[in-house]
Amino acid sequence: MSTEPIGPIQRLVTSGTFELDGGSWDVDNNIWLVGDDKEVVVFDAAHTAQPIIDAVGGRHVVAVVCTHGHNDHVTVAPQLGEALDAPVLMHPADDVLWRMTHPDNDFRSVADGETLRVAGTELRALHTPGHSPGSVCWHAPELSAVFSGDTLFQGGPGATGRSFSDFPTILASISERLGKLPGDTVVYTGHGDTTTVGDEIVHYDEWVARGS
Numbered sequence: 212m213s214t215e216p217i218g219p220i221q222r223l224v225t226s227g228t229f230e231l232d233g234g235s236w237d238v239d240n241n242i243w244l245v246g247d248d249k250e251v252v253v254f255d256a257a258h259t260a261q262p263i264i265d266a267v268g269g270r271h272v273v274a275v276v277c278t279h280g281h282n283d284h285v286t287v288a289p290q291l292g293e294a295l296d297a298p299v300l301m302h303p304a305d306d307v308l309w310r311m312t313h314p315d316n317d318f319r320s321v322a323d324g325e326t327l328r329v330a331g332t333e334l335r336a337l338h339t340p341g342h343s344p345g346s347v348c349w350h351a352p353e354l355s356a357v358f359s360g361d362t363l364f365q366g367g368p369g370a371t372g373r374s375f376s377d378f379p380t381i382l383a384s385i386s387e388r389l390g391k392l393p394g395d396t397v398v399y400t401g402h403g404d405t406t407t408v409g410d411e412i413v414h415y416d417e418w419v420a421r422g423s
Contacts, residue, residue: 219330219354220245220399223266227258229283231311232373238283242266243358243399245351247330252276253297254349254358255401256288263287264294272297273329277318278360278401279346280308289316300327302338305345308375321347334358337388341381342369348389350396357408358399363389365398365406367418378422386415 221244229238240257250271253263255278272295277285280301285308292299301309303320323338327349337348339362346369349358361369363385371378389398394409 219247219332220356221251221266222399223262225258225262227283227286229281231281239402240283241399241401241403245329245332245334245354245356245358246270246273250329252327252329252334253291253295254278254399255284255360256286256291256299257283258286260287260290260294263291267295274327275299276321276327276349276358277301277305277309278348278358278362279343280305280312281343281361282308282312284360284401285309285312288318289313302336302345302347304338304340305343308343308345323347339381339384339388341371341377341379341384343375346384350392354397355393355395356397356399357389357392359389359401361401363398363406363411364400364402365404365411367411367414369401382415382418385412385418390415 223242226239229236243254244251252273253275275291288299299318300321301318325336327334334349334351339348342361368381390412392408396408398406
């Protein structure tokens with residue numbers, strides 16, 4: 212576990228497993244905290260609650276936002292919601308994935324275009340299906356940032372080789388939603404390093420040609 216402050220955006224990295232379709236993979240997940248010294252939004256609830264609680268440090272949590280329903284992004288979401296007295300938000304199209312990890316817990320549904328405000332900054336939900344049916348990226352224009360979950364990484368689209376994912380759909384989400392953002396928008400990813408929309412979208416035709 213490590214914590215990295217980046218102005219109003221703070222990165223926390225936790226480690227655990229991603230499990231789907233009978234497989235299990237070791238993964239490091241980025242958890243992004245957006246806000247100021249009084250309030251934050253937490254993006255994704257990966258693996259272990261206490262490091263996230265420690266990073267919040269007593270600040271008011273506007274919401275625990277799950278970018279999608281894969282287990283490694285929602286592992287401790289209900290626990291965090293209770294501990295931090297915050298709603299857990301996710302797109303309802305990922306309910307089937309959520310139930311694989313949390314069959315007895317609910318979340319608050321997020322719709323495309325919905326907004327959150329934290330520390331004077333607006334975050335807008337962009338429904339970007341493909342990696343999962345309910346994947347949502349959150350755009351913060353004032354920060355020139357988008358929190359992409361597993362929709363877009365440094366190097367291309369997120370994986371689509373497992374259940375409930377689809378490669379043509381993720382391509383359409385990237386071209387029609389993320390690709391329309393300013394090129395200098397920083398992409399804060401669910402795993403690995405940040406990138407920019409402009410640095411990735413120039414490779415779009417290569418992704419299409421790749422075919423999967």
